[in-house]
Amino acid sequence: MVPAGSGCRRECSASVPSHHHSHLRIYMASSSPPQSSVFFARGVIARLAYWPALRIAVDQGWGGPESAEKRTWLASVLVDDFEEQIPKPDLDYVEDRLLQVMADEFDTNLEDGSAEAVAKDVIRLWEEVSVGKTELLKEFEERADKLKGKKVDVEEAAGDNSDWEDMSDEEDEEDEVPQLSERPRPPKEEPEVDEDGFTTVKGKGKNHR
Numbered sequence: 001m002v003p004a005g006s007g008c009r010r011e012c013s014a015s016v017p018s019h020h021h022s023h024l025r026i027y028m029a030s031s032s033p034p035q036s037s038v039f040f041a042r043g044v045i046a047r048l049a050y051w052p053a054l055r056i057a058v059d060q061g062w063g064g065p066e067s068a069e070k071r072t073w074l075a076s077v078l079v080d081d082f083e084e085q086i087p088k089p090d091l092d093y094v095e096d097r098l099l100q101v102m103a104d105e106f107d108t109n110l111e112d113g114s115a116e117a118v119a120k121d122v123i124r125l126w127e128e129v130s131v132g133k134t135e136l137l138k139e140f141e142e143r144a145d146k147l148k149g150k151k152v153d154v155e156e157a158a159g160d161n162s163d164w165e166d167m168s169d170e171e172d173e174e175d176e177v178p179q180l181s182e183r184p185r186p187p188k189e190e191p192e193v194d195e196d197g198f199t200t201v202k203g204k205g206k207n208h209r
Helices: 021-031 035-048 054-057 065-082 092-108 116-131 133-144 154-159 163-175
Strands: none
Touching: 035 065, 035 116, 035 133, 054 065, 054 092, 054 116, 092 116, 116 133, 116 154
16 A cells, blocks of 8 residues: 555554555455444545645645555555554644655655644544544535645645745745835936036036036
């Protein structure tokens, strides 16, 4: 399940062993997975689908030709984490997982706080579907459906006052020459030369030769 050339292969091997998915497929083939697991997987896929940072990375192909597959793989990793780990992953763990995959798979270092927001939503989703609630799942899927087929707006995705946007602005300011505002100057008067060859200079007071 780890994409070819994945930078996360070594670091994630402990939590996502290579033989895990074969066991998961056997389990799913022999019996239907719990309904809560299906809901959770659907919700995670939907939540990642409208995460602006990941949408940009996939749309721009920052993860290579398999960018879309890597997004699906990330969803499966998160689902496996919650299905297998005891105790369940906390906020820091999920956020670190998201940041790690974005860095390793998409060469993107996020400082906009969006990974934390996604992590909070994933944890809320797990808590709700575990007790049979599907309101959050429906919300995520509705939001994801609205964005299907739409190109991502980089400026909108970055968000207002985000660190990502601020960093870009600072870099642009360093590259650009400051534009200074100056008061308008009166036109320069050319000196007048009389018939005798003397130059007349106009001043505020008298004329001088």
